[in-house]
Amino acid sequence: MSGAAPIAVLPMYDFPWTAAANDALWAAMAAWLIEAGVEAPKALTRGPDLDAQWRDPGLVFGQTCGYPYVTGLTDAVALIAAPIYGFPGCEEALHRSFIIRRASDARRALAEFRGATAGLNAHDSNSGMNLFRATIAPIAGGAPFFRAIMVTGSHEASVAAVAEGRADLAAIDCVSFALLARGRPELIERVAVVAESPRSPSLPFIANARLGASTIAAVRQALFAALADPNLAEARAALGLRGARPSSPADYDRVAEIERGAAAAGYARLE
Structure with a gap:
């Protein structure tokens, strides 16, 4: 660990009616991590300063938007996985x-x-x-x-x-x-x-890049364990979360390609 107090955040789809599902997902992951010897908070951190949370050196698990990831977070965070949602408009990750x-x-x-x-x-x-x-x-x-x-x-x-x-x-x-x-x-x-x-690409699950390869691997294992846990079926359904797949920074090049395409069309800024 980095020495910073560990935190976990799931702010991107944290509505009042999904908060309990996010809490359940993280509680299961935290229990798995603690059992595996990884320091992890028992509860999610919530608050308005998302950029500070994403950059927090103690970030054990979080979710960010693809644009901030591509434009400023690639050196600060490690990708854990890309979520797969089951709603109309979604396809795989x-x-x-x-x-x-x-x-x-x-x-x-x-x-x-x-x-x-x-x-x-x-x-x-x-x-x-x-x-x-x-x-x-x-x-x-x-x-x-x-x-x-x-x-x-x-x-x-x-x-x-x-x-x-x-x-x-x-x-x-x-x-x-x-x-x-x-x-x-x-x-x-x-x-x-x-x-x-x-x-x-869907909104990536992340962790602080300085946590170390073994800790990041353990967080990834905890996520996939939670996604396979039958006791969390109701929580996953509440979030529309069908699964996840490992991802790499190259997967998110598509976000920058979309930006470049708009600029090439003469529309570099939404205006």
């Missing part, structure tokens, strides 16, 4: 974003939304920005497409902004969209999918 409009909006094609307002969860989001940009790039014609960009802070807030008419379009990753449909169906009923983005 890939996912995509759904571009949504208000259900009552008469516009049906993306080109009709030129001059509209876009809702954006964060500028460093792969699903909310990078995949959104890649979907708009072919129709933007190398010029600004939106009248305004509204930063909402989360996918849930982006859906609410569209549903309430404060934004016209937003890109929501398909896992968040499905989980919101379960936990906030009244919100999802007020929006509709107008387009789908290209597929991208």
Whole structure:
């Protein structure tokens, strides 16, 4: 271990209705790790400062977004695995974003939304920005497409902004969209999918790169043990988590390729 107090974080799909499932998944992993002689926290850490959590030298297990991983975390973290989700829009260890409009909006094609307002969860989001940009790039014609960009802070807030008419379009990753449909169906009923983005690698499970090869291997074993544990079937179903596969940094080159493709089309920035 690095000497820092160990932490574990699962912030990416941690809604109030999935928190217990995330807790159960980690509790099983922590028990396995402690039995194997690896220092591990018994409970997840939660809080708003995701970048600090991802970079924490004591990070034993976490999940990050593909865009921050590619643009700033490759030297700080080690990849544990790529999750496989069972929701529409997911395929093996890939996912995509759904571009949504208000259900009552008469516009049906993306080109009709030129001059509209876009809702954006964060500028460093792969699903909310990078995949959104890649979907708009072919129709933007190398010029600004939106009248305004509204930063909402989360996918849930982006859906609410569209549903309430404060934004016209937003890109929501398909896992968040499905989980919101379960936990906030009244919100999802007020929006509709107008387009789908290209597929991208799913949000990687990570650990601090300085933990050492043996510890990282043990964390990977603990994850796969939890994914195979029949006692966790209900928790995995609540998260839509069907499994995972080992991943490498090369798997996430696709995130940068998507960014370069938008730039080559003359649309280097979502605007």
